[in-house]
Amino acid sequence: MTEREKPTAVGSSEHTPTEGAIRGVSCPEGGLHGTTVGVGVGVVGVRLRWRALVVVGASAAVLVLAVAAHVGLGSYHISMLDVLRVLSGGGEESQRGAVLDVRLPRALVGALVGAALGLAGAVFQSISRNPLASPDVLGITWGAGVGAVTVIVLAGTSGQISGIAGALGLPLASLLGGIAAGLALYGFSWRRGLDGYRMVLIGIGIAAVCANLVFWLLTVGDVTVAARAMTWLTGSLAAAGWSEVPAVAIALLVLAPATLLGARVLGVLRFGDDTARGLGVRVDRARGLLVLLAVLLASVATAAAGPIAFVALAAPQIALRLCGVAGPPVVASTVLGGVLTVLADLVARIAPGGVELPVGVLTAVLGAPYLMYLLVRSRREARV
Amino acid sequence: MTSSASQQRLRARQLRLSYGGPPVVDGLDLDVLNGTVTAVIGPNGCGKSTLLRALGRLLAPKAGSVLLDGARIDKMRTREVARVLGLLPQSPQAPEGLTVADLVARGRHPHQTWYRQWSSSDDEAISTALVQTGMGDYAERAIDQLSGGQRQRAWISMALAQGTELLLLDEPITYLDLAHQVEILDLVRRLNSERGVTIVMVLHDLNLAARYADRLVAMRDGQVLADGEPGEVLTERLLDEVFGLKAMVVPDPVAGTPMVVPISAHSANHADGEPVAEVAERSA
Numbered sequence: 001m002t003e004r005e006k007p008t009a010v011g012s013s014e015h016t017p018t019e020g021a022i023r024g025v026s027c028p029e030g031g032l033h034g035t036t037v038g039v040g041v042g043v044v045g046v047r048l049r050w051r052a053l054v055v056v057g058a059s060a061a062v063l064v065l066a067v068a069a070h071v072g073l074g075s076y077h078i079s080m081l082d083v084l085r086v087l088s089g090g091g092e093e094s095q096r097g098a099v100l101d102v103r104l105p106r107a108l109v110g111a112l113v114g115a116a117l118g119l120a121g122a123v124f125q126s127i128s129r130n131p132l133a134s135p136d137v138l139g140i141t142w143g144a145g146v147g148a149v150t151v152i153v154l155a156g157t158s159g160q161i162s163g164i165a166g167a168l169g170l171p172l173a174s175l176l177g178g179i180a181a182g183l184a185l186y187g188f189s190w191r192r193g194l195d196g197y198r199m200v201l202i203g204i205g206i207a208a209v210c211a212n213l214v215f216w217l218l219t220v221g222d223v224t225v226a227a228r229a230m231t232w233l234t235g236s237l238a239a240a241g242w243s244e245v246p247a248v249a250i251a252l253l254v255l256a257p258a259t260l261l262g263a264r265v266l267g268v269l270r271f272g273d274d275t276a277r278g279l280g281v282r283v284d285r286a287r288g289l290l291v292l293l294a295v296l297l298a299s300v301a302t303a304a305a306g307p308i309a310f311v312a313l314a315a316p317q318i319a320l321r322l323c324g325v326a327g328p329p330v331v332a333s334t335v336l337g338g339v340l341t342v343l344a345d346l347v348a349r350i351a352p353g354g355v356e357l358p359v360g361v362l363t364a365v366l367g368a369p370y371l372m373y374l375l376v377r378s379r380r381e382a383r384v
Numbered sequence: 385m386t387s388s389a390s391q392q393r394l395r396a397r398q399l400r401l402s403y404g405g406p407p408v409v410d411g412l413d414l415d416v417l418n419g420t421v422t423a424v425i426g427p428n429g430c431g432k433s434t435l436l437r438a439l440g441r442l443l444a445p446k447a448g449s450v451l452l453d454g455a456r457i458d459k460m461r462t463r464e465v466a467r468v469l470g471l472l473p474q475s476p477q478a479p480e481g482l483t484v485a486d487l488v489a490r491g492r493h494p495h496q497t498w499y500r501q502w503s504s505s506d507d508e509a510i511s512t513a514l515v516q517t518g519m520g521d522y523a524e525r526a527i528d529q530l531s532g533g534q535r536q537r538a539w540i541s542m543a544l545a546q547g548t549e550l551l552l553l554d555e556p557i558t559y560l561d562l563a564h565q566v567e568i569l570d571l572v573r574r575l576n577s578e579r580g581v582t583i584v585m586v587l588h589d590l591n592l593a594a595r596y597a598d599r600l601v602a603m604r605d606g607q608v609l610a611d612g613e614p615g616e617v618l619t620e621r622l623l624d625e626v627f628g629l630k631a632m633v634v635p636d637p638v639a640g641t642p643m644v645v646p647i648s649a650h651s652a653n654h655a656d657g658e659p660v661a662e663v664a665e666r667s668a
Contacts, residue, residue: 280466280494
């Protein structure tokens with residue numbers, strides 16, 4: 001037999017006699033510390049990325065400026081100084097009314113709703129590993145639409161829901177509709193694990209079903225009711241007042257920190273499932289929780305202002321490019337979502353022509369070309 | 385290698401594995417010897433990768449158990465396992481544009497918590513891993529811009545940063561050219577000798593498996609047919625049994641480890657049958 005003839009030595013360290021123990025390579029610390037910095041106090045520690053810090057800081061500054069501009073600009077112009085005066089408790093009566101009762105709550109709701117959408121989009125895109133996955137494309141906002149339009153039609157047409165029930169019922173119904181669509185999405189996409197591509201395809205299917213339910217409801221309802229429903233369906237901040245602020249703010253205060261804490265896991269979930277498990281992540285549980293949080297964020301936002309299109313799609317992708325990272329960065333996506341929405345609403349409000357546009361029209365007009373760009377770009381990558 | 389089986393850290397007992405259908409692996413026993421490099425060989429579909437997935441806790445056994453330090457691995461917490469045992473899937477996916485430094489930093493995940501997402505020991509482990517794999521100069525390069533060999537080294541760096549004493553590699557050299565295959569296996573060997581990492585890998589190339597592994601586990605139809613040093617395992621009879629392959633086994637002229645030379649219809653025709661018979665005679 002052959003084994004008798006050959007040396008007894010089996011593979012051991014003698015394979016690498018010509019090679020040094022460690023290749024002569026410069027220490028990577030320059031690279032590692034050039035782009036990120038570790039900050040630690042006691043047992044608490046976090047790694048920060050310089051570029052992301054700059055992006056988040058700059059975006060936050062732009063957000064503050066955008067809100068200020070939103071409050072000041074318009075057919076009734078109020079100077080920055082007067083805005084500050086009103087906010088500190090002074091100012092003329094008419095200015096106080098315009099700033100405190102109308103424009104400030106609207107700008108704040110816009111910022112909060114946009115932030116929730118940006119964050120939800122970042123989570124969906126990371127989990128599905130697909131830049132096209134956003135609450136609009138995945139049918140979450142259409143699900144919320146079914147809930148809202150049902151209430152609008154029932155309240156307007158047959159008077160089955162009226163008064164306070166109608167006012168409270170609309171956001172509640174759209175919230176439930178969004179959650180239902182989210183559960184359906186997760187349930188149908190899950191086959192011994194979650195495949196991002198299947199999730200997008202199923203989401204498109206859910207969006208189509210919900211959209212047709214909405215159109216059916218519009219056909220059934222009165223013409224005047226249908227018009228009201230259409231305004232809601234385009235996504236508008238025109239009716240946003242102080243009553244919307246606490247609900248959205250509280251929801252964000254609970255959901256956003258929970259989601260941001262999950263961001264660490266999100267970074268690992270962007271790898272394949274096996275790699276993520278190998279790194280100690282309970283993949284299905286983590287992903288389920290994060291999807292639930294993202295669905296809630298998107299549903300709350302939609303309940304407050306209607307389906308504002310493309311913010312959730314665009315904000316994470318813009319944040320990703322600005323920060324120069326591989327996956328959507330959650331904090332930057334959140335802030336940029338707010339910036340996009342407030343700026344879009346500002347333009348929609350003061351657009352020339354004298355007709356105020358719903359913010360959703362503007363984000364859709366801006367977002368559609370961006371979606372096409374993403375599609376063209378992803379096809380090109382698929383071919384490489 | 386003389387230590388008794390109960391002292392081995394990673395063991396499989398009467399393991400049955402399936403993906404919902406008939407069992408892919410059934411009644412399998414295996415002890416991974418501490419501090420060695422083990423290569424699992426066998427024909428396509430014999431259950432090699434399935435076994436590796438079970439050893440890495442990616443697949444729960446239908447019956448029997450995988451024991452890590454004496455405890456059933458499927459009952460352990462994912463994170464606890466990840467601190468002791470690292471694994472590299474067959475073709476791992478990374479998000480587009482991810483840099484090597486970011487990839488390797490993810491290896492620290494099992495050592496971090498939501499409040500301690502960074503500590504100085506993370507930076508040390510990452511730097512050491514990058515230096516050991518020779519990827520220090522590529523830290524800021526995107527994974528998708530690297531060559532196949534560099535990419536595989538980047539992934540191994542991540543597994544190193546994880547700092548585990550056990551490492552499972554599923555076909556780490558598939559899709560690489562021969563030079564890069566040798567480079568990766570040299571690296572694997574060095575991790576074993578310098579860091580004392582116990583390594584189990586699935587390999588298709590029998591000659592490289594024989595050269596680089598301390599131990600070969602030959603599988604067919606979900607069973608272990610042979611398990612031992614390459615010289616004991618890689619015999620002509622076993623190659624016939626496991627792969628249905630007629631081959632000669634001669635000493636590798638470089639390393640002296642067994643080398644498989646297949647005897648095919650083509651080679652017989654080509655050489656008119658004569659030389660084959662001649663060499664076969666000599667080796668017998």
